[in-house]
Amino acid sequence: xxxxxxxxxxxxxxxxxxxxxxxxxxxxxxxxxxxxxxxxxxxxxxxxxxxxxxxxxxxxxxxxxxxxxxxxxxxxxxxxxxxxxxxxxxxxxxxxxxxxxxxxxxxxxxxxxxxxxxxxxxxxxxxxxxxxxxxxxxxxxxxxxxxxxxxxxxxxxxxxxxxxxxxxxxxxxxxxxxxxxxxxxxxxxxxxxxxxxxxxxxxxxxxxxxxxxxxxxxxxxxxxxxxxxxxxxxxxxxxxxxxxxxxxxxxxxxxxxxxxxxxxxxxxxxxxxxxxxxxxxxxxxxxxxxxxxxxx
Numbered sequence: 001x002x003x004x005x006x007x008x009x010x011x012x013x014x015x016x017x018x019x020x021x022x023x024x025x026x027x028x029x030x031x032x033x034x035x036x037x038x039x040x041x042x043x044x045x046x047x048x049x050x051x052x053x054x055x056x057x058x059x060x061x062x063x064x065x066x067x068x069x070x071x072x073x074x075x076x077x078x079x080x081x082x083x084x085x086x087x088x089x090x091x092x093x094x095x096x097x098x099x100x101x102x103x104x105x106x107x108x109x110x111x112x113x114x115x116x117x118x119x120x121x122x123x124x125x126x127x128x129x130x131x132x133x134x135x136x137x138x139x140x141x142x143x144x145x146x147x148x149x150x151x152x153x154x155x156x157x158x159x160x161x162x163x164x165x166x167x168x169x170x171x172x173x174x175x176x177x178x179x180x181x182x183x184x185x186x187x188x189x190x191x192x193x194x195x196x197x198x199x200x201x202x203x204x205x206x207x208x209x210x211x212x213x214x215x216x217x218x219x220x221x222x223x224x225x226x227x228x229x230x231x232x233x234x235x236x237x238x239x240x241x242x243x244x245x246x247x248x249x250x251x252x253x254x255x256x257x258x259x260x261x262x263x264x265x266x267x268x269x270x271x272x273x274x275x276x277x278x279x280x281x282x283x284x285x286x287x288x289x290x291x292x293x294x295x296x
Contacts, residue, residue, distance in 0.1 A: 015035070015036050015037045015043070015075055015083060015085075016031065016032040016034070016035015016036045016037040016038055016039075017029075017030070017031050017032060017035070017037045017043060018030045018031075018032065019049075019068050019071065019072060020068065021068050022048060024064050024065045024123075024125070025048035025049065025050075025064060025088070025125075026048070026049045026063060026066065026068050026071045027046065027047065027048045027049070028043060028044065028045050028046060028047045028048075028049075029045065030045050031043065031044070031045055041287065042218045042219065043085070043087065044089070046089075047087045047088065047089055048087065048088040049063055049071065049085055049086070049087060049088075050062065050063070050064060050086040050087065050088055051063060051085070051086035052071065052074045052075055052083065052084070052085055052086075053083070053084040053085075053086075054074075054081070054082075054083060054084075055081065055082055055084075056082055056084075058084070060084065060086055061074060064123075086215070094136070094137050094138070094139070095136055095138075096124075102122065104120070106120055107258075109258045134276075135270050135271070135272065135276075136270070136271060137173065137268050137269065137270045138268070138269050138270075138271070139266060139267075139268055139269075140266070140267050140268075140269050141264050141265075141266060142162070142164055142188075142230065142232050142264060142265045142266075142267055143162055143232070143263065143264040144160050144161060144162050144186065144232040144233060144234035144263040144264060144265070145160045145162065145234070145254065145262075145263045145264070146160075146162050148254045148262075149253075149254065150236070150252065150253050150254045150261050150262075150263060151251075151253065152182065152236050152238045152251065152252040152253070152261060153238065153251060154238060154248060154249045154250060154251055155238060155239055155240070155248050155249070156238055156239065157184065157235060157236065157237050157238070157239060158235070158236045158238065159233065159234070159235050160233070160234050160236075160263055161231065161232065161233045161234075162231075162232050163229055163230070163231055163232075164229065164230045164232070165227060165228070165229050165230075166224055166225075166226060166227065166228045166229075166230065166269075167226065167271075168226050168271045168272065169223075169224065169225055169226050169271070169272045169273070169274055169276075169277035170223075170224050170228075170269050170270060170271050170272060170277075171221050171222065171223050171224075171269075171270045171272060171280070172200065172216065172221060172222045172224065172267055172268070172269060172270075173215065173216060173221060173267070173268035173269070173270060174213055174214060174215045174216060174266075174267060174268050175188055175200070175201040175203075175213075175214045175216075175265060175267060176211060176212070176213040176214065176265060176266040176267070177203050177206055177211070177234075177265050178211055178262055178263075178264050178265065178266060179206055179208060179234060179236065179261060179262055179263055180208055180258055180259070180260065180261050180262055181208050181244045181245060181246060181258060181259065181261075182236040182237055182238050182242060182244070182245055182252060182261055183206045183208050183234070183235075183236060183237075183261070183263075184206055184235040184236055184237040184242070185202070185203060185204045185205070185206055185234070185235040186202075186203050186206060186232070186233065186234045186235070186263070186265060187199060187201065187202040187203070187231075187232070187233045188200045188201045188202075188230060188231070188232055188265060188267070189230070189231040189232075189233070190222065190224055190228050190229070190230060190231070191228065191229040191231060192224075192225065192228055193225060193226075193227040193228065198222075200222050201214060208244060213266070219284065219287065223277065223280055223281055223284065225277065226274070232264075232265055234263035236252070236261055236263070238250075238252055246259055247259075
């Protein structure tokens with residue numbers, strides 16, 4: 001999914017887009033020429049709305065299954081305010097091969113009381129039969145610990161690092177670090193084929209109780225050429241200064257228990273054809289030029 005921040009003008013359409021219903025989604029039927037969405041350029045006909053938030057800090061409200069008129073009411077706001085939309089692009093999807101299985105892995109930890117009516121749900125929306133999306137998004141687990149080997153000594157802060165080379169041009173959709181109680185920080189860096197380095201994401205105050213998924217805005221999602229090296233670095237704090245540390249005198253290695261550790265990141269990778277990658281890069285550069293000219 002993608003996040004959009006679009007300046008709105010009060011009008012019948014709100015963001016300058018005609019909305020309709022598609023299964024459980026409110027979808028973009030068309031973009032009104034000259035409206036806020038048309039001027040912004042990121043929202044496209046066929047995109048489906050997942051959530052809506054008012055202002056830069058307003059909570060994103062899940063709108064799947066809502067009536068279209070209720071979604072419109074939530075989107076509308078005073079002139080020149082910002083509405084944030086979480087969007088599922090029309091032409092991207094994840095491939096489920098014949099015979100695929102869905103595996104649940106739900107993480108819990110004891111809090112000293114019984115939780116009633118705990119429910120975990122999964123919803124899957126299929127494309128029409130024989131329809132093939134242009135782009136395929138693959139959820140990758142990038143392990144910062146080579147071979148899942150962690151060696152965190154008692155009373156120490158440990159750093160682990162691993163490297164991956166992209167086999168094709170790609171757009172990264174999100175960054176979700178995964179560690180346990182001693183997790184301190186994690187970063188994702190790109191080393192481009194020409195040797196340039198860029199820090200893509202850095203979580204410097206990891207909170208193990210909330211495994212936050214950081215979804216890139218459309219104009220910030222990293223566009224990376226073939227041959228780019230992704231560098232994942234993780235830090236674990238096994239000292240007494242870590243208030244979450246259950247026992248700083250224990251050696252800690254890789255494991256499923258909360259008192260064990262992990263060090264990987266979940267990243268949705270959309271692999272691109274070279275022509276599509278170049279088109280996206282050129283479009284982004286052109287938008288940056290237009291934005292710069294408006295500032296000056």
